[in-house]
Amino acid sequence: MQFFLSSLLLLPMLIICILESLLKLFIPKKKKSVTGEIVLITGAGHGIGRLTAYEFAKLKSKLVLWDINKHGVEETAAECRKLxxxxxxxxxxxxxxxxxYSSAKKVKAEVGNVSILVNNAGVVYPADLFATQDPQIEKTFEVNVLAHFWTTKAFLPEMMKCNHGHIVTVASAAGHTVVPFLVTYCSSKFAAVGFHRALTVELAALERNGIKTSCLCPNFINTGFIKNPSTSLGPTLEPEEVVNKLMNGILTEQKMIFVPSSISFLTMVERIFPERFMTILKRKMNIRFDAIIGYKN
Structure with a gap:
């Protein structure tokens, strides 16, 4: 009861914060400069990672590109040099x-201290739980979640020293709402979103407000990872559109970047509306894609 009464005293502050947020919608935020910043992008050999590298290259950042595919990452690097x-x-x-960890040491020795870290590498196995092999489950969490911990632990200390940097988490709309036949992927992306939110709060508690955080949460993207995706929410996103939103979010220091922005409304609705209604609404969304079904009735 005491907590409830004391919370009522915050009502004027709530109104002020709401008005401030509404006002910001109509005032374009100035974009920060990333010229000369050392930007590390994981999964830079293709898709979102590759296009993001190109955009940073245009802004005269120094690129450190990681990928398991040697040919792909070298192609990206070559194009960045052309830019x-x-x-x-x-x-x-x-x-x-x-x-x-060993690659991070090489980067520090050969290039310098990373000031913008884009954790983009990811894997997905569209299948129900029974058809998803144990090694695939482990791989999904190793790449989609645990890698974020290891890269951040490797590069964050130098950012902390100078209170300057930016940690970018590439997650998914599947980190906020779930669909069948992506149990492993959704679980990993929920963890990635949680990592972003917890890290954001921790940096504030440590008074390192010069280190910014952003989290990208897009709908289906036409990158070929998921075959034949479709939904009544709208057409499959093109990578260029998503990267454009991501770059704008990084440069204006947005905490959460939803693509399309309507995803944020959906996540809010899911927390408020009754479960039965949400079940009907999700049927209306008609989310479909090719998936392996291992369960046999």
Whole structure:
């Protein structure tokens, strides 16, 4: 009861914060400069990682590119150099903690201290729980979640020293709402979103407000990882559109970046509306994609 009464005293502050947020919607936020910043992107050999590297290259950042695919990451680095940026390609297995730590040491010795870390590497196995092999479950969490811990532990200390940096978590709309036949993927992305939110609060508690955090949560993207995706929420997103939103979010220091923005409304609705109604609503969304079904009735 005491907590409830004391919380009522915060009502004027709540109104002020709401008005402030509404006002910010109409005032474009100034974009920060990333010229000369050392940007490390995992999973940079293709898709979102590759296109994000190109955008940072255009802004004259220094690129450190990680991917398990040697040919892909070297292609990305070569294109970044054509765009006028310095780019360094490293073959790194983001499912391997020791490989991450040893590669991080090489980066510090050969390039310098990373000030923007984009944890983009990810894997997905569209299948029901029975058809998802145990090694696939382990791999999903190693790449989609644990790699974020290892890369952040490797590069955050130098950011802490100078109270300057940016940690970017590439998650998914599947980190806020769930669909069948992606149990492993959804679970890993919920963990990635939790990592972002907890890290954000921890940095504030440690008074390191100069280190920013952003989390990207897009709907289905046309990158080929999931075959034939469709939903009544709208067309499958093109990678260029998602990267454009991601870059804008990083440069304006947005905490959570939903693509499309309507995803944020859906996540709010899911917390408020009755479960039975949400079941009907999700049927209306008609989310479909090719998946392996191992359960036989």
């Amino acid at each position: 006028g940026a310095k780019a360094y390609a490293f073959v790194v297995d983001c499912s391997n903690r020791e490989d991450i």
